[in-house]
Amino acid sequence: MSNPGPDRGPASARRPEAAPGEQGPVRRLRRAERREQILDAATRAFARAGYTATGLDEVAAEAGLTRAMLYRHFESKADLYRAVLDRACTRLAEATGTDDFDEDSIPALLRAAAADPDGFKLLFRYAAREPEFRDLIDSITTASREIAHRNLATRIAAGPWLDWAANLIPTLTIEAVIAWLDAGRPDPGQAADRISQAVHGVMAAARPAPS
Amino acid sequence: MSNPGPDRGPASARRPEAAPGEQGPVRRLRRAERREQILDAATRAFARAGYTATGLDEVAAEAGLTRAMLYRHFESKADLYRAVLDRACTRLAEATGTDDFDEDSIPALLRAAAADPDGFKLLFRYAAREPEFRDLIDSITTASREIAHRNLATRIAAGPWLDWAANLIPTLTIEAVIAWLDAGRPDPGQAADRISQAVHGVMAAARPAPS
DNA sequence: CCACTTGTAGAACTCGAAGTATACAAGTAG
């Protein structure tokens, strides 16, 4: 027992809410704020090298706290990491409609990536490769593939090339967004058009017999 | 001391070479053969989950050996992993010309990926993200980017979109090859044409102002 | 036969990083 986790047991109904902007240059944060700040720092730290290669000391240093404080907010390293990925997934799902693909999907993806670039990269560059945590992002990737498959099926005959394109297009889209982040995020409007055009290029390449 | 590494000290000039095909159903292999067999097994094992997530027990089991034997061929887990990556890099460099990009580059890449799919995936899906080992593949990725940059510079004005395309095109190519492997490797000739077409689609998307 | 190598089996050692514990300092609400 002796669970130091998120919800402290007794007598924790304190500070229901504070008057907004009550504190000037304060050092101490209320529980929820501190938790968010830790998640921000952990996202940054983990985005540099992934789960196993990042020690809790690095996370604590990034947050400007001691390791002990992390354990007052999260039960374990894995718990913290899941919380980081969960938040990133949730933000992504809120920013982009999860359901289908339309002409606003790519702009929405660009907005989401720009709003939380570390979380975005962490999800697709690391979490997608970590067996223990892949499940968190698998719902997104498999959904993307299914949507792509469905949309392509109207234009491409069933077969290996349809599967090929349905796998490749979501990956291309994500990588194009990351490359856009790395290029300094030029002109989001143009970026959406260019990425869309690139996707259409792959779709064209997947059509029946090119010879 | 007591180095169990690759070159055993004294009196190891044994078995200079054996007559080819001398052994029928033998269990014991000569040093170089066993080493290759271990590298094969390690490539398979590491390709499933990467360096840290794969234990030496799994590698040994994949090779059908005990952990102790691994240490008679490699000094450490890191040494073994580097040897695996080295071999995969070398094969890749031999199969594809390292120098420039021509119309045989994509077929060559497909041949290389088909010849050693586990090594190929291991390099690009895992090693590229592992800080400790990134250096082994960095020469390849930076070279690809430079070649792409150089080739695109004749058709696209310098600026963020040139950088964007130069980063994206090598990634797209690699991912397209992996998607081709995952789709069951249909028709390599068509695959090369389709991938080439997809690359041209991204190039078109990177040209000046699309509006 | 003998020297040497390949191989098994398994215990023991090591070490870094996760996780736990305790003591103390300081802000905040009632």
Next chain:
DNA sequence: CTACTTGTATACTTCGAGTTCTACAAGTGG
């Protein structure tokens, strides 16, 4: 003031996995 929470600092324990060691079995070439 008092109770409680947030915070620091540091020492300690635990544990998994890499690494080492020893003992023994069996094939191989000279």
